Amino acid sequence: MDQAQKLRDIVKDVREEAVNSTYTKDSHVITVSSGKGGVGKTNFTVNLGIALSKQGKRVTIIDADLGLANVDVILGIIPKYTLSHIVKNEKSIEEIMIEGPYGLKVISGGSGMLDLVNLREDQIESLIHSFDKLNEISDYILIDTGAGLSKSVLSFIKAASDVVVVITPDPTSITDAYALIKNISEEEKHINLVINRVESSKEGAEVFGKLERAAKKFLEIKLNNLGYVYEDNNVKKSVRSQRPFCLEYPNSIATKGIELIAYNLVNKENKAASVNKFSLFINKLFR
Numbered sequence: 001m002d003q004a005q006k007l008r009d010i011v012k013d014v015r016e017e018a019v020n021s022t023y024t025k026d027s028h029v030i031t032v033s034s035g036k037g038g039v040g041k042t043n044f045t046v047n048l049g050i051a052l053s054k055q056g057k058r059v060t061i062i063d064a065d066l067g068l069a070n071v072d073v074i075l076g077i078i079p080k081y082t083l084s085h086i087v088k089n090e091k092s093i094e095e096i097m098i099e100g101p102y103g104l105k106v107i108s109g110g111s112g113m114l115d116l117v118n119l120r121e122d123q124i125e126s127l128i129h130s131f132d133k134l135n136e137i138s139d140y141i142l143i144d145t146g147a148g149l150s151k152s153v154l155s156f157i158k159a160a161s162d163v164v165v166v167i168t169p170d171p172t173s174i175t176d177a178y179a180l181i182k183n184i185s186e187e188e189k190h191i192n193l194v195i196n197r198v199e200s201s202k203e204g205a206e207v208f209g210k211l212e213r214a215a216k217k218f219l220e221i222k223l224n225n226l227g228y229v230y231e232d233n234n235v236k237k238s239v240r241s242q243r244p245f246c247l248e249y250p251n252s253i254a255t256k257g258i259e260l261i262a263y264n265l266v267n268k269e270n271k272a273a274s275v276n277k278f279s280l281f282i283n284k285l286f287r
């Protein structure tokens, strides 16, 4: 039996076991990425997580950025353990999870993200078991990745059924986003765009239109416009105070943008529920 077949069997066994036990519904797995760094991914992920939690959704954020642990900083929390402890079988998924506002759960990837590529079979099995627990407790799993075309970022995007690419009106952000979209466009998935730091919705629509036309013409794919977040000084202030702007400035224009995006996502879920599945994510991640 080849390695790939063994992995498929593990995934199948673990999944059947889980189906027979508690959960019946899969989580939606959404990767948040960007072509260029510093465009607002982490702020978007954390505040979207809070907005969805406020709407009664159960949300888990995985900080999969190998660089600085951004999610923790923005939420003002300090994780003791990371996914590495799961991979090494030292901690359970419950033990590495931190609870944030409105019951939002946060998992720090740490160097565990790097380890993912070279796991032994028994480690993969324990990781899948852990992820199944996540599936039970989450309606949405949001994965904040680093920017760009690194192997680990791409494998996450390719495994998740939904990806949100965050861009800003800055021309280099747009060209880098196009490179990322081109790279992932062969996989069948929803590619959603969020345009951050816009001065007006007209500007947002123009930026979206540029990428939409290029993607249609050269890649023959359709992009989904999830919404815009305005340039807002409250975002910077909230980063400084380590309190997410959705909580600190609930009436700010940035918060309104995030809330509309959360609404769009939940609505979209009703229309296209069959495709965003957790089991698909796990299967693809270890393929």
Ligand SMILES: Nc1ncnc2c1ncn2[C@@H]1O[C@H](COP(=O)(O)OP(=O)(O)OP(=O)(O)O)[C@@H](O)[C@H]1O
Binding pocket: 034, 036, 037, 038, 039, 040, 041, 042, 043, 044, 065, 070, 146, 147, 196, 197, 229, 230, 231, 232, 233, 235, 236, 239, 254
């Ligand atoms: N809507 C906004 N209005 C004003 N400033 C913003 C907005 N969004 C992000 N910023 C600024 O951009 C900075 C970077 O944001 P963030 O850390 O979320 O980006 P990132 O894409 O996660 O970065 P990295 O690629 O390094 O992980 C924030 O600290 C903030 O100062």
Ligand SMILES: [Mg+2]
Binding pocket: 041, 042, 043, 065, 070
């Ligand atoms: Mg970040």
